Amino acid sequence: MRIDKFLADNSIGTRKEIKAFIKAGRVLANGEPANDPGMHIDPAKDEISFDGRTIEYEKFHYYMLNKPAGTVSSTKEGSSVTVTELLSDEGVKNLSPVGRLDKDTEGLLLLTDDGELLHDLISPKKHVGKEYLVITEKPVSADDMKKLEAGVDIGDDKLTLPAKAEMKDDGLHLTITEGRFHQVKRMLEAVDNRVTYLKRLKMGELALDPSLKEGEYRKLTIAELALIKAKSGQ
Numbered sequence: 001m002r003i004d005k006f007l008a009d010n011s012i013g014t015r016k017e018i019k020a021f022i023k024a025g026r027v028l029a030n031g032e033p034a035n036d037p038g039m040h041i042d043p044a045k046d047e048i049s050f051d052g053r054t055i056e057y058e059k060f061h062y063y064m065l066n067k068p069a070g071t072v073s074s075t076k077e078g079s080s081v082t083v084t085e086l087l088s089d090e091g092v093k094n095l096s097p098v099g100r101l102d103k104d105t106e107g108l109l110l111l112t113d114d115g116e117l118l119h120d121l122i123s124p125k126k127h128v129g130k131e132y133l134v135i136t137e138k139p140v141s142a143d144d145m146k147k148l149e150a151g152v153d154i155g156d157d158k159l160t161l162p163a164k165a166e167m168k169d170d171g172l173h174l175t176i177t178e179g180r181f182h183q184v185k186r187m188l189e190a191v192d193n194r195v196t197y198l199k200r201l202k203m204g205e206l207a208l209d210p211s212l213k214e215g216e217y218r219k220l221t222i223a224e225l226a227l228i229k230a231k232s233g234q
C-alpha cells in the first residue's frame with residue numbers, strides 16, 4: 001500500500017496535505033523519513049509515525065454509505081452497480097454490506113471487512129433495530145400501525161416480531177428487528193397497502209449522516225463504531 005494512502009486512511013490529512021507533511025520530514029517509516037508519498041509499505045509490518053506518534057494499523061474498515069436507489073447490495077446482477085463498487089476507490093478488499101437493502105431502497109448501509117461484527121449485526125438473535133422511512137400508496141391508519149407493531153402475517157411460518165410504528169412529518173417510521181426478505185414491503189402489503197419509497201435511517205443507535213448525499217459514504221467515527229459494537233454485543 002502507498003504510504004500516502006495509508007496516512008489518508010488514518011485521517012492524517014488530505015493527499016495534498018500528506019504530500020507536504022512527507023516533504024517536511026514529519027512522516028517516518030521504520031524510523032527513517034519517508035521521502036516519497038508513493039513509497040510502498042506493509043501496514044501490518046512497517047512502523048509509520050507522524051510527528052512522533054505511531055499510527056496504529058487499522059485491521060478492519062467500517063463505512064456508512066447512503067445507498068442510492070438502483071444499486072444492488074448483493075452480488076452483481078446484470079449491469080447494475082453493486083454497493084461495494086461504490087467504495088472501490090478505498091481499495092479495501094473483502095468489504096461486504098451488513099445485511100441487504102432492495103435495489104429500490106435507499107439509505108443507511110454499513111460496509112465492513114470485519115466478518116465477526118457483520119455476522120453479529122445481522123444475527124436475528126441480536127434484535128438490532130432498523131428504522132425505515134416508509135412512504136405508501138394509501139394512508140396508514142392508526143389501526144394499521146397497531147397491527148404492524150403487534151406483528152403481521154407476511155406468509156412465513158411466524159408473524160413478524162413486534163415493531164415500532166410512528167407517524168412523523170416525512171412519513172411512517174417503522175423500526176423492525178428482523179431482516180426477512182422484502183420485510184417492510186410485505187408488512188405493508190399485510191395491511192392492504194403498498195410501499196412506494198423506502199429509506200433506511202438507522203441501524204441500532206447509528207443514524208445515517210444527513211450530510212451524505214445519495215451514493216456518498218464515509219468512515220464510521222470511533223464513537224459510531226463503539227455504538228454499533230455495543231449493539232452487536234462485541
Ligand code: URA
Pocket residue numbers: 100101102103105181182183184185186198
Ligand atoms: N424491507 C424491505 O422490504 N426492503 C428493504 O430493502 C429493507 C427492508
